[in-house]
Amino acid sequence: MNSVSESFKTKPITHLKHIVPLDFKAACNNLPDSHTWNHHDDAQPPADPLTQQETVPVIDIAIPQAMTLIREACEKWGAFQVTNHGIPIELLDQIELQTKRLFALPSEQKLKVLRSPEDFTGYGLPRISNFFSKLMWSEGFTIMGSPIDHARQLWPNDHIDFCNAMGEYQNELRGLTERLLRLMFGSLGLQQQNIGWFNSEIESKSPQAVLQLNSYPVCPEPNQAMGMAPHTDTSLLTLVYQGSVSGLQVFKENVGWLPVEPIPGAFMVTVGDLMHIFCNGRFKPALHRALVNKTSHRISTAYFYGPPKDVEISPPSELIDRDHPVLYRPVTFKEYLDAKGTHFDKALEFIRHMN
Ligand SMILES: O=C(O)CCC(=O)C(=O)O
Numbered sequence: 001m002n003s004v005s006e007s008f009k010t011k012p013i014t015h016l017k018h019i020v021p022l023d024f025k026a027a028c029n030n031l032p033d034s035h036t037w038n039h040h041d042d043a044q045p046p047a048d049p050l051t052q053q054e055t056v057p058v059i060d061i062a063i064p065q066a067m068t069l070i071r072e073a074c075e076k077w078g079a080f081q082v083t084n085h086g087i088p089i090e091l092l093d094q095i096e097l098q099t100k101r102l103f104a105l106p107s108e109q110k111l112k113v114l115r116s117p118e119d120f121t122g123y124g125l126p127r128i129s130n131f132f133s134k135l136m137w138s139e140g141f142t143i144m145g146s147p148i149d150h151a152r153q154l155w156p157n158d159h160i161d162f163c164n165a166m167g168e169y170q171n172e173l174r175g176l177t178e179r180l181l182r183l184m185f186g187s188l189g190l191q192q193q194n195i196g197w198f199n200s201e202i203e204s205k206s207p208q209a210v211l212q213l214n215s216y217p218v219c220p221e222p223n224q225a226m227g228m229a230p231h232t233d234t235s236l237l238t239l240v241y242q243g244s245v246s247g248l249q250v251f252k253e254n255v256g257w258l259p260v261e262p263i264p265g266a267f268m269v270t271v272g273d274l275m276h277i278f279c280n281g282r283f284k285p286a287l288h289r290a291l292v293n294k295t296s297h298r299i300s301t302a303y304f305y306g307p308p309k310d311v312e313i314s315p316p317s318e319l320i321d322r323d324h325p326v327l328y329r330p331v332t333f334k335e336y337l338d339a340k341g342t343h344f345d346k347a348l349e350f351i352r353h354m355n
């Protein structure tokens with residue numbers, strides 16, 4: 001078992017009655033109280049559309065300036081959309097189809113692979129549900145490695161296409177994530193051969209990656225619902241594919257929530273907490289959320305890439321000097337997941353050095 005799953009064994013979702021997603025098909029002409037959010041209480045308001053023209057940068061990864069643009073985007077936004085990345089659109093279409101096929105299954109069928117409080121993979125609520133008193137208008141399916149055991153339960157005679165598509169997708173996503181990481185490290189003047197955990201070929205030192213499929217059913221009252229509540233990702237880097245239905249938003253300091261409009265075939269890249277720790281605060285983690293709508297079922301996939309399980313993440317010497325003292329104490333992925341599981345949006349503060 002790996003550290004991500006171990007960590008969730010020790011920090012299970014506590015309110016058991018909330019581990020089963022709503023049967024969205026059988027529901028709902030009205031939003032149940034359990035899913036009604038008071039948006040007027042939001043600490044962060046949406047950006048004023050009349051005065052704000054800012055958008056998350058869109059970067060063609062194949063142009064010579066990509067490295068500089070990525071650095072700027074990671075410093076200012078902690079996020080950007082990446083295009084021209086080489087992952088075939090046919091594969092993305094196939095992933096969208098297989099994801100819709102999974103969530104279209106009857107509720108009883110999906111519950112056969114329900115993610116129990118001790119588990120990390122399978123069907124269930126967004127993991128962050130634990131930290132909010134209201135429930136989100138979404139359901140998810142989490143994959144680590146091969147999904148074959150769960151896929152067999154979902155489709156006893158017809159799971160091969162799903163498994164093949166998800167396997168190929170994970171390989172492509174890993175390749176793209178590592179290409180982006182090389183550009184990011186290069187943009188900070190880091191020699192990647194000096195980053196031991198990034199180069200290791202040893203199995204026990206391979207990166208920890210999780211593929212999350214998200215489904216946001218059509219919602220009767222989208223203005224009072226929340227698809228995925230505001231959060232930063234725990235990963236080093238996350239790649240989100242959101243198909244063609246909008247809903248993803250990023251929070252920009254002094255501006256507010258800004259939509260990330262879907263671009264065909266593009267991935268949204270977000271800096272996670274562990275990257276922020278590793279680069280000693282140079283890149284910031286992106287606070288993001290997903291809204292729902294009344295007319296279109298939205299699906300997304302999020303690929304979370306983290307360091308090998310037992311590696312302590314701390315900034316390389318190139319990023320430490322008198323003006324940039326070390327901000328956080330060294331942490332392994334598992335230690336940080338534990339901190340996040342307890343302190344959620346205060347986890348970074350919890351590991352911060354008191355300089
Ligand atoms: O659905 C989306 O666009 C975002 C999903 C997300 O942020 C997540 O799964 O962590």
Ligand SMILES: [Fe+2]
Pocket residue numbers: 231232233238288302
């Ligand atoms: Fe996220």
